[in-house]
Amino acid sequence: MLTHTSICRVRHYECDGYGHVNNANYLRYAQETALSAWAARGFSLARLAAMGRGWQSQAIDIEYLRPLMYGESVEVRVTLVGFDGQAARLAAEFSLPIPTADVIARTTADVVFVDGASRQRRFLSQMEGSRFYLNHGPFPVLQTGPPYPAPGRSCPRHRRAGPGLFNANWNSNCR
Helix, strand or coil, X not given: CEEEEEEEECCHHHECCCCEECHHHHHHHHHHHHXXXXXXXXXXXXXXXXXXXXXXXXXXXXXXCCCCECCCEEEEEEEEEEECCCEEEEEEEXXXXXXXXXXXXXXXXXEEXXXXXXCCECCCCHHHHHHHHCCCCCCCCCCCCCCCCCCCCCCCEEEEECCCCCCCCCCCCEC
């Protein structure tokens, strides 16, 4: 599995009135980390635009384990857990940096490779797919059917479907 990590510092404007990070910012942190990972593999937003391609989210699932507060730093670790040539499943884990390393939240996202003009699904060519996956053996197969377990009663979960996870206009405080 391919993994990429970044550290994000929580800014005041990313929080609600109680000092908790707003839900959308977890997705922003994961998005910026995923975009950095793809850029490291030669798939920057500029290269995708030049290819006439892009990524579009299909489903996102977030499990919140504890609030992330203003002033804290969070380590975001994004892992490519499945890829079939046109769709990828990404998993992200948000944790406090060492020494505590407490897990704050987990998320999974299904994204597809699309044509830039029509927004229709497109397969990566074998060469592009090999470069994306860096020849780490066969692509992990994406499971069909319901990809996520039912939510538990102890933690709120949110699911969002549709375009918008990978938006080049979002600003980031990840490094």
